[in-house]
Amino acid sequence: MSTVRPATTAYDCDVLIVGAGPVGLTLAMDLATRGISCRVVEARPADAPAHPKCNTTSARSMEIFRRLGVAQQVRQAGLPADHPGDIAYATRYLGHELGRIAMPSWSQRHRGEDRALDDAWPTPEPQHRISQLYLEPVLRTHASSVLGVRVDSDSELVALTDRGTDVEAGLRHPGTGERRWLRARFVVGCDGARSAVRKAIGVKLHGDDNLSRTRSVFLRSRDLKARLPRASAWMTWIINGERRGNVIALDGDSLWLCHCTLRRDEAFGAVDTRAVIDQVLGASVDLDVIAAEDWTGRRLVADRYRVGNVFLAGDAAHLWIPYGGFGMNAGIEDAVSLGWMLAAVIKGWAVPALLDAYEAERRPIGEQVSRAARQLFANQQAVKLPDALEADGAAGERARRDFGATLLATEIQQFNPVGLNFGIVYAGSPVIAYDAARLPVFEIDRYVPSTTPGCRAPQVQLRDGAWLHDRFGPDFTLVVHGELQSAAVFRVAAQRHGLPLTVIDISAEPQVVALYDQPLVLVRPDQRVAWRGQDLPANLEALINRVRGVAGRDAAGEARHPVSTGACP
Template structure:
């Protein structure tokens, strides 16, 4: 069996990579150990705005937007003495029926065509799977485990086992990408090592069915409930908006094992219900919060992405989302190489760009985890009877957590400053935090979004490869277009003279990659446009 790219793992990261590669005409074979449509674990609850922007390009954003919680279910985050107890504060986040039109909230101002979407992986993954499996050029091999692979100068040969029959097969591809999770076989095979902090916190996590809980919760509803009391602190997520819930019991540093505390007792303390309350355990989803990033993301023709490359406490929902960002960064680079216009060095950009960013995001998450652990250890004993203490804790909880649930910085602020295919011009990209950022067109940053006169998003008009934004019609772009054509580099010229745009667009010309990051900018084409094209193609 031969293909262009072998993808090991068909979770959200692998599926996103396959979708994007297919959109570029790349043949993909995916190996997945689970059966087709086997339900995933109850993990990610959030699709970030940056991810939704890319899903918009791939044609699945609206499908996802139509799934998950009921349309009118608030996506708020409520902080209470228990889920059914007294409210301390609330972070308002619009329901999906108001997501595009809501104003006034801490994340409704975001400059994007696709705001974030709260949806559990139980609903997300089947949509991605069905969409990907229907695409021509994508072959999905379920109940198939890649056990080993060998590399040579022209590609990779993987050995895979059919887990039902024991039959062994060979899959030959130009490249192989491990999207096979935290225990990644591919990562281990290329000798990459996870480095960082192996244990930050343990979380006793339980997926439950509790049809009677919603009626006991003081209105209005929320997507997430933080339970804050001196007995147990935990987090509860509404999964279907009716009867299924995910309960995270955050274990204290003095509780080193998952069975350190009674699970049923803890759930009841977090929910604020007595022994008479009935619920069923659907599954146990215990997990360890870590901060680990692989020391390398590549060995020649083999790459790793997602949890195979990095693991951290999932604050701000940036576990899966960072993995999808890996996949969509890698996809266009692999396609460029396969299509012949990308030079060998273009593939060096993947590790140079994604490894520093994932390390940085992991530290944001770890720092936030440390603050949350400290806050949970300082819950006043009288919080349920002392209104002043509830007011104080509410203020502190809001200030600490609004940045993770409305994390504009992690969505739009990160930049690539070590890439071999981005032409820096001496200006330093603006710093960002988890919650805040400054729009910028410094090369390496995400090109700020704006709406075109015809109602499309700027990103809707981007072509494959590179797009040259021309804000001044007097700027001669023919030499650059000619150099790109001679090299075979895809280049779309987008005429934007007179179009209203953010103030960050100060130059007459801006060259963007189709992953929306700025590659070069200037007021005129360089004197040697061929040299610029060589750099962008990974030849220089």
Template sequence: MTRSPELPEPYDVDVVIVGGGPVGLLVAADLDSRGVSTVVVEDRPFLEPPNVKCNHVSARTMEAFRRLGLADAVRSAGLPADHPQDVAFRTSATGIEFGRIEIPSAAARRRGDGAGPDTTWETAEPPHRVNQRYLEPILERHVAALPHVDLRNDTRCTGVAQDDDGVTATLRGPNGGTEVTVRARYLVGADGGRSLVRKSIGARLHGDPVLQHVQSTCVRVPGLADQVDADPAWGVYVFNPRRQGHVYAIDGRDVFLVHTYLTPEEAADDSVDRDRAVRDILGLGDDVAYEVLSKEDWVARRLVADTFRDRRVFLAGDAAHLWVPYGGYGMNAGIADGLNLAWLLGAVVTGWADDAVLDAYAAERQPITDQVSRLAMGHLRKIGATDLPAHLESDDAAGEAARRELGELAYRLNVQQFAAAGLNFGYSYTGSPIIVPDGDAPDYTMGSYTPSTVPGCRLPHVWLGDGVSLYDRLGPWYTLVVAGRTGAPDAGWDHWVAAARSAGLPIELAVVPDDLVPASYVTRYAIARQDQHVAWRGDVLPDDPSALAALLGAVRARAAVAA
């Protein structure tokens, strides 16, 4: 490879990223936006889509895609634009429907006329349902064209070694090619549940290794969409006496992912007939032909690594945590890991912060991933405890009553999963060393949260007009957000920002007009990071910003305060 001229010997690159899935690719894209060079190592060929996996891109991830210029491309991918992203409850994919969570299509989102529990969220980008098979090629093409990224597909990392000054990754190219080494300042392990990087730093996963076994089959069934065309859905939860499972529309036409949920006894003796289970869940007769495209059986777990970092090596995504993949929050939480880490690494590599800020990564992300894993596990157990009512398929009053009862229960249990406002917006980084504490963050659940400017929380969203979000005004590092113009001249804010910059804090200014300030903005000022988390707030700006800049990580300010 060609060594970046900005890098001093003996480094070849700033950061090596092991794993070129969504997490690793987003780390590379974010670091590139900060001028940080990366090598991304991925053993799959370029643009070879993965097996069908995650089907949901959360609002927080879509907000990140907006910042990186990818939101429109992602929202245009996957299902046809007018295909509802609803979740229906039925006796089979083609059977009797007894409940539905309405989720707008991509086209309805663009028009702003869709109905559903997530359409009133305070966000710049609502969520989108798209299978990872369509998502990853978009990310790969984008990352491959970036100036500071060396994307190496068909390449495997075979070893990781670090010392006080850097990390050496040993890589083997296509077809068992010659091994080469790459020397970097830092290394990110985004290499999945069987992570070599995790093993290299001696990190171990702890928690609940087996919560449920799932038989997962991707199938092509010509004509199946026509049988439900009058009321299509993105997802179908199937309940019947023969089999329970889920079905997800992959292309909106004839490709579907079928999850068959196994009892412990069935998992132990591998007794489930896959063909019979698929037919029972889809509602197919024995005479209907279908094609199996892939099989990817999995185990629902709740596991979190005991450490997310060893000196210059970091873990993100499935390398750091594995849990019940409800709502796609494994991938989305992994992307949140990666973007958090990229912000911190960028701060150090570009020189305005020292290595001490990297302690914030584990302090911020490890508690959150543990919280989310427990919420997902609790949700799984509630669903597993649901009894299937008798007469569910009966064509009489008893059947109608049973379906109505189960439909209402299924909606209550699952709307929080598929419209998970709390998991998107409710978590906070109140234990971080670069967050200035100020009160307790509001509690949140999977489905609910309270917008707040308490430091550590997500800065509440504001539309500034003409499709411009306050988040679009956040600078690459920190932004002083002023809630209303009344009462202080612009020159005063400009003077304070200039003084903070002189102290070494990279900070921008954004003003929310008086008539747009939400009730959740209870102080005049807030300082937010680009990842939208509040770092400080107050009604009066400090006379000397150096001390605050030091708390927020600025090297020059720390040196001045220490002197």
């Protein structure tokens, strides 16, 4: 029935994941929950902390963490529960406030006390403010201690050979130089921007190479909170004629991340760290620099996400300026999109061709999200600074009020990215059975739930308070109302092909039926709609083969969706 060669003990593991960043760890958790043997190798020593650069975990990532059983731990490790989530804009951190987007603290949100921009988002897991510094250890502990994944620190990938039947990885201990080899059936490069895996398989990045340059300083200061002349915020954007930047509260107390953006005429080598921090803060504050990192804002996407048995995910596959907060989050979705496909092929209920769908689905999303992030950046840059922005007196006040109002009207899109969270659609997948309906057009801040194949299955709360996605099975799920007879036939056909299927009957849930407007909706293990119908397709076998990666002329639905998704922003 299947052309898949079963896993043998000749491999050290089925899937070798290079890089224990958030993307590699998410892939490890996903594979482990699917019962797949995987191993993570990480160049850093076990006690080396992550850089605190990423501070937003999207609602979609939180949904993924919920499924993997780690959402609660991630919530607890974020910004303290009573710390405001506001996004503020100021001339300097200790200067004039220009405006703010109010966001409640986690405890206010939990108690339903305060209204937030994202209150109406259809999810039990709102976006969460947590630094990568705290997120990575939580994910790593869950992967290794709870799910039993082996994570090898001090293991830098230095060589890779894909032999067709397996991949051999050469590893080096960065301290001792000692070398060893591991064999795996598949290797996934989750090794970040400078990916050694990407280089080893000859994949190139393409796009816009230098949108901005920033020195990000991780610092400790008790003074900063004490001297703040206004209410605390989670993130404060700094805009003035001398220096742009951003100050992020990491622990709600003394740890901060201070981004200092360079002007076009400045070089990293010529910038004095303390001087640029002072320009962002607007005063000389008592502080210690813990670490500083220089980075260039880009929009780059890999030309391939897969070569043979080697795959790329996360920053190894795409890099963009962190507007909208979606670099890591897109990588997390790469991980779970690839995870179920690898598991299905390794377990033998899908054919290896299924793995081609990973690049077909995720690479266009890399392009789309990278353009969205670049647009958000351009929007903010386009708001013209008035000359009197920092002036005293009525002229200055008027300038700040008018500028602040224009800025907020522009920025609201960046902090209400409901479309980026839930509105991503796979438009050209070979393993999705599209129908004649037009796909929803992607917009950063707009989302209309849809069961159109390629969309995230609509999430909705049930009458007993539970959420629909929590009822989905670990693999495919058929969501049914009315057509129970057809569902029974579907189940038998799925069994014949070894396709693991959970059937859930939503007939007694009117609000779900309203969203799931067709009586049969087939949802994949990554919560994407694979197919829907009023009744069984004319060729049920062909449909089941399509979603398992067996392409066929007579498979249900067209091989490619007939209409475009519309222009990217």
